[in-house]
Amino acid sequence: MTVHRLTLGDVLGEHRRGRPLGTAVVDGDVRLTYPELDERVDRLAGALAADGVGPGDRVLWLGQNSFRVLELLLAAGRLGAIFCPANWRQTADELAHVLTDLTPSVVVWEESEAVEKARGQVPLDARWIGSGDEYEAYLAASPPPAGLPSAEIAADSPVLALYTAAFDGRPNAALLSHSALIAHSMALLHMRQMEDGFTFLACGPLFHVGTMMFTLATFQLGGKLVFTPAYEPTEVCRLIDTEKCTQAFLFGPMIDGLVEANKDGAHDLSSLHFVSHSPEWDAMITVDDSPWCASKMGGYGQTEVGGMLTFLGLGMGGAGYAGRPSPLVHVRILDASGEEVPPGEVGEICARGQSIFSGYWNRRELNEAKSAGGWHHTGDLGRREPDGTLTFIGPRLRMIKSANENIYPAEVERALKTHPSIADAAVIGVPDDRFGQSPKAIVVLKEGASATSDEVIEHVRNEIASYKKPRDVVFADTIPKRGYTPDYDTLDATYGGGAYPGT
Incomplete structure (x- = not known):
């Protein structure tokens, strides 16, 4: 029944009526109330x-943070339609994959060499719109629409696509519906x-679920959203002070940067809770x-669950450091057979519910595997403790966590093997005092071939996003294997x- 429907558009319409004077977004010189945002969204939709x-059509954003996202x-x-904010830091090859995979009807983009190169690689029948003045002209030229099909949009239809880390060598776009995003926002609002x-x-980057989930929870509440293109410590301090920000997307090294930038106390950060x-x-x-x-933002999550599946705040003091599931x-x-294991035993974390x-x-075949038996199979291992709390053990497929970024060895190994001198390669994570882990490559050269560590690292940097490149390269005679895959334990x-995460 339509009386049960609630979409993101409905939420915005309610804020237009209920918060006519409320500031919705701040971005540089742009300040919009909720009615002004609603009017712009209608024009843009038209x-x-x-x-x-x-x-079902796709709209792609290739650029840094903006209220336009x-x-x-x-x-x-x-x-x-489905909107996707893609990782603008990717290489031309990675961006070309996104264009080929997503086949967007409209691309709103910020000029960069990588995007230009990717655009040239992929013949795409799409409307390309510059993210600045051209976008504004595009919006201004559109009259208020005579009528949009918003009343016909199902709440369970996908609206947001976020590319996940490449656990099988190439990233996949996770689709999140209106109802899933609203449900997750309500759980986060509570916590x-x-x-x-x-x-x-x-x-933080809006292509990352960590930033997006708080953006949408704030929107759901009718709060104020402040956008800055990217993290820059002095500017972040200024914005917290001038806009009296309550929350920001921050983690350890970013916080350290703010402490250093504000050591003279020039900015009042006390509004930040x-x-x-x-x-x-x-x-x-x-x-x-x-x-x-209070739980140090603890819990377990992934893009496919809208952000957080469990919250440590629901299980503080418990045996499991991932807490308990969202309500x-x-x-x-x-x-492996789909049977629930008893408390204390390790199995795959599987879930179902509104978010x-x-x-x-x-990805038809992958979707069938991921939803086998009516459960979302996360690909991660966990354990239910005797007190009912959950412990995250680690990915079934090895994953490296560097700062706040997930790096899958399969993707880095694929990039390494495109080097003309490399016969085989494996990637592991090594402890890093600043970032938690950093990638290390173990490389086997082709007979008679040569390469230096710097050359290998630079090659990977040109193939995939720079943060995924190995920081150290070791040359070996062979890669130990278990079947066809590297023996990572050895x-x-x-x-x-x-x-590794979970250890």
């Missing part, structure tokens, strides 16, 4: 519709104890006591691997 965008998401949602007047600073980190940081901010912050999902720990994704774009023992 312009996209005039370009043939309709239900939110506008495009909401406009696509009003048409039943973070977000209240009227909440202001979020989106200084955040996690305790260090004496210097705690003195600058207001240490928050919500379950989310809007339920979790089972299953063995779970709708599958991957254009490689770890031999070359100093460790500090």
Whole structure:
């Protein structure tokens, strides 16, 4: 029944009526109230519709953070289309894969050499719009639409696509519906104890679910969203001060950067209610006591569940350091046959509920495997403790966690093997005092071939995003194998691997 429907467009329409004076977004000189944002979204939806965008079509953003990311998401949602903010830091080859895979009808882009090169590689029948003045002209030329099909849009239709880390060598676009995003926002609102007047600073990348989930929770509440193109410590301090931000996307090294940038106390950061980190940081901010912050933002999550599946704030003091599931999902720990394992035994973390994704774009076989038995199979191992809390053990497929980025060895190994001198390669994670882990490559050269560590690292940097490149290269005679795959345990023992997520 339509009386049960709630889409992102409906949420915006309600804010237009209920918060006519409320600031919706701040981005540089741009300040929009909720009615002004609603009017722009309607115009944008009309312009996209005039370009043939309709239900199921894709709209792609290739650029840094901007309030226009939110506008495009909401406009696509009003048409039943799918919006994707892609990782702008990728190489031309990686961006070409996104273009080929997603086949967007409209691309809004920020000029860069990588995007230009990718555009030249992929013949695509799409409307390309510059992310600045051209976007504004595109919107201004569109009259208010006579009528949008928003009333016909199903709440369970996909609206947001986020590319996940490449656990099988190439990334996959996880599709999240209106209802899934709203459900996750409501769970996060509860855990973070977000209240009227909440202001979020989106200084982390909007292609990352960590930034996007707080952006959408703040939007759901009718709070103020402050956008900055990318993390820059002095500017982040200024924005927290001037806009009185309550929350921002920050983790350890970013926080350290803010402490250094504000060591003279030039900016008042006390409006920021955040996690305790260090004496210097705690003195600058207001240490928050919500379950989310008191638990150090703990829990278990992934893009496919909208962000967080479990919250440590629901299980503080328990045996499992991933806490308990969100109130809007339920979790089972299953063995390979799909049977639930008893408490204390390790199995795959599987889930279903209102915030779970709708599958991957254009991945039929993978979707069937991921949803086998009516459960989302996360690909991660966990354990239910005797007190009912959950412990995350680690990925079934080896993953490296460097700072806040997931790096899958399969993707880096694929890039390594495109080097003309490399016969075989494997990648492990080694402990890193600053970033938790860093990738190390073990490389076997072809007979008679030569290469230096610097040459190998530079090659990978040109193939995939720079943060995924190995920081160290070891040359070996052979890669130990288990069947056809590298024997990572032996490689770890031999070359100093460790500090993997969950250990």
